[in-house]
Amino acid sequence: MLHGITIVEFEALGPAPFAGRMFTELGAQVIVVHRRDENHSPAKSAQSPLDAGKRSIALNLKHPNDIEIAKNLVAKADAIIEGFRPGVMEKLGLGPEEMLAENPFLVYGRMTGWGQTGPLARVAGHDLNYISLSGALHYAGLPEDIPQTPATLVGDIGGGALYLIAGVLSGLIHAMKTGRGTVVDAAIVDGSAHMMNLLMS
Template sequence: MPGPLSNLKVLDFSTLLPGPYATMLLADMGADVLRVEAPGRLDLTRVMPPLEDGVSTSHTFLNRGKRSLGLDLKQEGSADLVKQLVAEYDVVVEQFRPGVMDRLGIGYETLKAINPHLIYCAITGYGQTGPYKDRAGHDINYLSLAGVSSHCGRQESGPPPMGVQIADVAGGSHHAVMGILAAVIHRQQTGEGQFVDISMTDAAFALNTMAGAAALAGGQEQKPEGSMLNGGTFYDYYQTSDARWLSVGSLEPQFSGRLCDALGIPDMKSFALSQNPEDQRAIREALKATIARKTLAEWQDVFADVDACVEPVLSISEAAQHPQMKARDMVIDVPNGNGGTQKQIGHPIKFSVTPCESRYIGRALGADNGDF
């Protein structure tokens, strides 16, 4: 059975992370994605280490399931080819700064005149409007301006540089996919295409959720280590005797009770339930001292059959081997085009009737030029 988006054709002009990750998700769900990339404008994800067979594993993951058209959009005749293609495509995704596609002669209004049903998604750092629309930025900047960084990390050390690109992926990529699919449903109902404006900063601001609600409607600004979920309680990470870490999320009474029993500190149960900062400091210190007495493996044995919201902090390689990840097919073997396969992260959405398929890893630049 083909994927749920098998009738969708996507023309992808994006580079680096946000756009390519979004269109990879669409490709996994069955969309026919053609990536347009300038031969003389290197996408850095092609050369980011580590490499396998001379190609970055980042590139082969982010661009799996897509065809590749090498095309310099500044060269004469390129705009004409794009105009020919767009007549047969449903979606355009681009990640240039506002106005660049217009200057290349293939902006939204131009392409809309050719294909009125076209859904055109532009992913940028700050959106198509506002005083920052032409400003450069990266994930760390979007999180900072959106207020996310202000309530993350520790009071003494400040906000941490995250290992996951939150604004790029949870913001840009995921919101782009949602916006595109919502526009597809609208078009099915009305026949009308539209422009989808995705700002990674907007999306990051929306990720504030409960902290945002508290600040805007409740007048209560969340600070680092100032709330239940950001270090203000015993809900935290604790170091083991072998310098590994254990995550403790035992907030509810039934879970905190089991936690204290498993750790051999039943006298701390009332402290776990208390809202008093002094009580919270006391249980944090008790957890810190107790958890430091055993290795991570020993604590894993202790909590293996204890339902208390306590789990080890695993590396990515360890997570890939975890029985839960294996059961969910979150590590897959993707054909590499040379008769072999490459291990990659699997698609996180599971469909009962139209399963996702990762058909092949990211292709060489211009691998499909002969088709056009």
């Protein structure tokens, strides 16, 4: 369905690579930008199922030449997905303002735990934190027992990756209709809370 669509994924933890893998399964070409250093090399798909079907390049995003390579990749892409802390991409010169100036059709997909702004934006977090504050943990287990922490499916995957995917797909349709790109900001805590609507209604 997404044949002809190119998405650049900047290597991050679980939810963003999961989203990238889903895009490959929908037919998009996904190019993952791995970190390049002496202690790390890009994972082979046999080692990391989340990299299956993706093309990859290893870049040191602290090196100006490699930043230029990353910018060229993004300039030719339909969308990017990144899961860094707020402000990291801006410091690298790869933030949405810079990239949309280079590529006005770009769908810029971002995923964080707490969103780009707000009192917790720069606070580290994990799936358990997001589902606790969103109220989702209340529904894990029996009423008379302490909550049983579910796997990362509720927060990281459900509230994060799947909402990022939905946002990027909507952004791609918007770009095709209007010729204008957009920024998609998927916060895991927001997505987790939104998923609770059915249970809380």
